[in-house]
Amino acid sequence: MAEISVIEHIHSMQLKWSPTATGQFTSLLHDLILSAKIISRSVTKAGLVDILGGTGNINIQGEQVQKLDDFANSVMIYRMKNCGVVCALGSEEEEELVIIDNAGERGNYVIFFDPLDGSSNIEANVSIGTIFSIYRVDDNTALTKENILRKGSEQVAAGYFLYGPSTMLVYSTGHGVYGFTLDPSVGEFLLSHENIKIPETGKYYSVNAANYDKWAKEDQRAVDMFTHGGYSLRYVGSLVADFHRTLLYGGIYSYPADMKNKNGKLRLLYEANPLSFLMEQAGGLAVNGQGNRILETMPEHVHMRTPFIFGSVREVEKYRSAFG
Numbered sequence: 001m002a003e004i005s006v007i008e009h010i011h012s013m014q015l016k017w018s019p020t021a022t023g024q025f026t027s028l029l030h031d032l033i034l035s036a037k038i039i040s041r042s043v044t045k046a047g048l049v050d051i052l053g054g055t056g057n058i059n060i061q062g063e064q065v066q067k068l069d070d071f072a073n074s075v076m077i078y079r080m081k082n083c084g085v086v087c088a089l090g091s092e093e094e095e096e097l098v099i100i101d102n103a104g105e106r107g108n109y110v111i112f113f114d115p116l117d118g119s120s121n122i123e124a125n126v127s128i129g130t131i132f133s134i135y136r137v138d139d140n141t142a143l144t145k146e147n148i149l150r151k152g153s154e155q156v157a158a159g160y161f162l163y164g165p166s167t168m169l170v171y172s173t174g175h176g177v178y179g180f181t182l183d184p185s186v187g188e189f190l191l192s193h194e195n196i197k198i199p200e201t202g203k204y205y206s207v208n209a210a211n212y213d214k215w216a217k218e219d220q221r222a223v224d225m226f227t228h229g230g231y232s233l234r235y236v237g238s239l240v241a242d243f244h245r246t247l248l249y250g251g252i253y254s255y256p257a258d259m260k261n262k263n264g265k266l267r268l269l270y271e272a273n274p275l276s277f278l279m280e281q282a283g284g285l286a287v288n289g290q291g292n293r294i295l296e297t298m299p300e301h302v303h304m305r306t307p308f309i310f311g312s313v314r315e316v317e318k319y320r321s322a323f324g
């Protein structure tokens with residue numbers, strides 16, 4: 001069987017869908033992949049080299065150890081700043097948007113990322129990941145907040161790297177969802193999941209049930225339908241892992257608003273938008289607490305949060321029916 005590397009795949013998609021492309025996008029993906037390989041290397045060694053500790057620890061190279069999420073953030077920022085094609089970035093770990101001007105040369109891409117999603121699980125060796133969302137801006141667009149913060153429907157690509165039993169990349173450029181698995185023996189991501197489609201229905205539902213008493217009546221009613229409807233509960237507490245399972249097996253995930261997190265907990269730009277883009281591309285649905293498309297939300301600020309419900313068409317419609 002011919003093995004297709006991710007860069008080969010990106011090239012063939014570009015030839016098919018954007019034959020006049022300049023190569024900037026491929027270059028961006030290349031640097032993203034390199035960042036993820038570096039992060040993956042550290043995640044894999046986490047228990048061995050004491051990278052789990054806070055700053056002040058010394059690793060086996062005799063260097064100061066950063067916490068893994070700080071490390072992932074600095075790897076991503078360094079590579080995105082230096083790849084030459086990104087003009088602005090937003091990170092879950094950074095207070096403000098970062099505008100990048102490489103000696104007057106301006107790239108055409110804006111990227112938002114969650115450098116290490118699910119980081120509360122690191123010490124337990126549970127799957128975690130890096131989520132990214134990419135937009136294009138033309139040369140003449142001023143890099144103001146208003147021009148940079150756009151609806152998720154305008155993303156040109158989105159995806160995630162999953163650091164689990166194997167390291168995977170799942171991405172879409174708006175022409176289907178493709179999954180690649182890192183083969184450590186050749187150091188490449190190879191195509192393993194072609195044109196992923198979420199099953200129309202699935203038997204799992206995924207919620208933090210401990211928040212039940214803090215949810216609105218509508219969300220309680222919706223979740224009751226699954227609890228008492230023959231479904232099984234699965235909840236990792238690492239969004240990227242919960243998303244990946246839902247994408248492959250079907251079913252539903254919900255993180256609604258609650259009394260503590262009045263606008264939900266998950267972030268629109270780093271988590272909900274890129275995952276909604278993938279979910280819709282895979283034939284599923286992704287909606288907010290009103291049952292409206294996440295991808296139609298106009299971001300109010302860079303760290304905006306949103307209730308987030310996604311999954312198979314049948315289960316999301318069922319959830320929505322509880323909204324009346």
Ligand code: AHM
Binds near residue numbers: 118208
């Ligand atoms: P983070 O780890 O990037 O801060 O993301 C937040 C995490 C998600 O990965 C996960 O789905 C969610 O928080 C779990 O929240 P809770 O512990 O409230 O169930």
Ligand code: MG
Binds near residue numbers: 114116118
């Ligand atoms: Mg996160």
